[in-house]
Amino acid sequence: MTRVPARPQYDAVVGLDPRSATEPMFAFALVKLTYEIRGTAAVLGQPEPLLHDFWSDENLEPRFPPGSDYWLDKQSTDVVVRGSACAPSGRPTPSMFVSAQVGRTTKRIAVFGKRLVEWSQGRPRLGRPEPFTEMPLLYQNAYGGLDNRVPIPAELEEDYMRTVALGMQFDHPGLYPRNPVGKGYLVMPDPIDGVEVPNLEDPTNMLTAERLIVRKPELWYRQPMPWCFEWTVGPTFPRYLFLGVDAWFPPPDDASLPEVQRGFIPAQLHRRLEKDHDLAVGYRQEASLGMVVSAPLSGQPVTLAGMHPEEPTIAFTIPPAPSIEIEVEGERSALPPLLTNLVLFPAERKFTAVYCAKTKSLQRVFIPGIHNNIPIAARINRDAPIRYQSPPTIHDRLLAASAGLGGASGS
Numbered sequence: 001m002t003r004v005p006a007r008p009q010y011d012a013v014v015g016l017d018p019r020s021a022t023e024p025m026f027a028f029a030l031v032k033l034t035y036e037i038r039g040t041a042a043v044l045g046q047p048e049p050l051l052h053d054f055w056s057d058e059n060l061e062p063r064f065p066p067g068s069d070y071w072l073d074k075q076s077t078d079v080v081v082r083g084s085a086c087a088p089s090g091r092p093t094p095s096m097f098v099s100a101q102v103g104r105t106t107k108r109i110a111v112f113g114k115r116l117v118e119w120s121q122g123r124p125r126l127g128r129p130e131p132f133t134e135m136p137l138l139y140q141n142a143y144g145g146l147d148n149r150v151p152i153p154a155e156l157e158e159d160y161m162r163t164v165a166l167g168m169q170f171d172h173p174g175l176y177p178r179n180p181v182g183k184g185y186l187v188m189p190d191p192i193d194g195v196e197v198p199n200l201e202d203p204t205n206m207l208t209a210e211r212l213i214v215r216k217p218e219l220w221y222r223q224p225m226p227w228c229f230e231w232t233v234g235p236t237f238p239r240y241l242f243l244g245v246d247a248w249f250p251p252p253d254d255a256s257l258p259e260v261q262r263g264f265i266p267a268q269l270h271r272r273l274e275k276d277h278d279l280a281v282g283y284r285q286e287a288s289l290g291m292v293v294s295a296p297l298s299g300q301p302v303t304l305a306g307m308h309p310e311e312p313t314i315a316f317t318i319p320p321a322p323s324i325e326i327e328v329e330g331e332r333s334a335l336p337p338l339l340t341n342l343v344l345f346p347a348e349r350k351f352t353a354v355y356c357a358k359t360k361s362l363q364r365v366f367i368p369g370i371h372n373n374i375p376i377a378a379r380i381n382r383d384a385p386i387r388y389q390s391p392p393t394i395h396d397r398l399l400a401a402s403a404g405l406g407g408a409s410g411s
Contacts, residue, residue: 003049006386009033011049014326014378014388016366018055018072023365028072028358029324029378029386031337037349042316048352066231067343069354071284074340076294078287081229081344085111085135086309092131097203098306100229100344102318103297107290109227110203111135111306117186117195117212124186125209126197137307141199142226143207144182149190150174150217173217177237177247179226187214202227205258221251225258228288238265242283244273264289297339307346314346324357325379332379333359 005011011032017024036045052068054060067080081100087093099108113129135141150173176185184197184207201207205224214220232239237247238259251257259265265282266272273279285292297318304314321337337355344351357378366374377385 003053005032005047005049007380007383008047009044009383010047010322010380012378012380012386013050014376014386015055016374016376016388022367024362024367026359026361027326027328027376027388028356029326029335029380030069030072031322031324031355031357031380032069033319033322033353033355035319035351035353037314037316037351040316042319042351045350050354064234066233066286067341068286069341071286071340072356072358073281074284074338074356075281076285076292077297077339077342078231078285079105079291079293079342079344080231080287081137081304081307081346083229083307083344083346084137085109085306086347087131087133088306088312090133090309092133094129094131096306098137099304100291101301101303102291102293102342103295103300103302105291105293105295107229107288108203109137109229110201110206111137112199112201114199115197117184117192117197119191119193122189122191123209124191124212126207126212134309135199137200137229139179139226139228139230139232140181140183142179142182142228143184143198143201143224144176144179144226145185146172146176146180147174147185147187147214147217148172149188149192171248173248175248176220176223178220178223179236182226184212185214185220185223186212187217187220189213189215198224198226200227218249220247220249221257225289229291230288231286232288234283238269239283239286241265241269242273242280244270244280246270259289262290297342302344304344304346308349309347314349318342318353321355322381323379324355325382326357326359327375327377327379327385328359328362329375335359 014029017026030050032050034045034048035042050069052065053070054064054068055070079102085096085098095112097108097110113132115129116127117124118127174187197207202224207224214223253268255261260267298320300318302316302318308314324337325332325334335357337357339353340356341354374388374390376388379385
């Protein structure tokens, strides 16, 4: 389903709490603004549509694609950079750094050209990186992957093979939980040719020859974290912890887990979820490690380094949030917008910003499909109202179906 932006300056949608079809608890508005970076200024550009409406688009594949603009329960801003590392002056280089600074949040990535694991007398070492001019900043180029030589435990092999036969394979003891699509994850010590090591690494926690072989799959959590700026997907660690799911080999949940030690997730998350179900909203945050920002970003500086083919750095200031008013039965309220998604495209010198605003409650119950006219609208920056489009009622759908049957029998 392809959306057309609602206005020449932005896209927006107004709706009712989609989690309950019979008793919506709130009304909401989503606004997406697209900016061009001209010099150091952010100027409104051609609007891009809101992406991935998993609430109403039943044809989405996957069902919950990463990077949806329709999460309504985020509590922080997901900052995502989509692009490539670009060699300075276009001259091939074997390695370089890229970085993104957004407000007080900074993340750096060490970038390498293609490298292979080399073996000498049965011992592995990191090969020299090949020069490159552009390296995509994707999870496929970060640390991770699958060592399918890890055996399935005997007591689980029959069940596992049954899931494979049904096309339901989704896990394996040799799969790196943090990033199944990456490269360089080796558990078994036997030499194997043609293995690439990651192009993207955390400069503070680099892969070394001594760390190449995990040896015991249950020790996966000691390995480097995949370092990237991209959207994360749902079935990866630690994001799926917020749903109560865990890895094939569950890691410790204290400070010996790097994600806990560095403040990316709280300690003892499973226990805390049992007592505080609201923590589960953490699953909605889709940014990479270190790029979920809780501080307000309006007016904050942004500097992107190493990700434009001609310019070493791109710098600008995040514009103020739009004003959002939601009108319910003629009563209009100005609501605080939360910046949920900030997606940066350095090579194109543009970015998009998605804001969400919600009412705290509704004075009475509105039921889509029952009520013919639901008087809800949103105004963005005091523009003309965007009105809620009530779906056809059950009565109208039955009448339409009856008319169709009547026409068919009379033809």
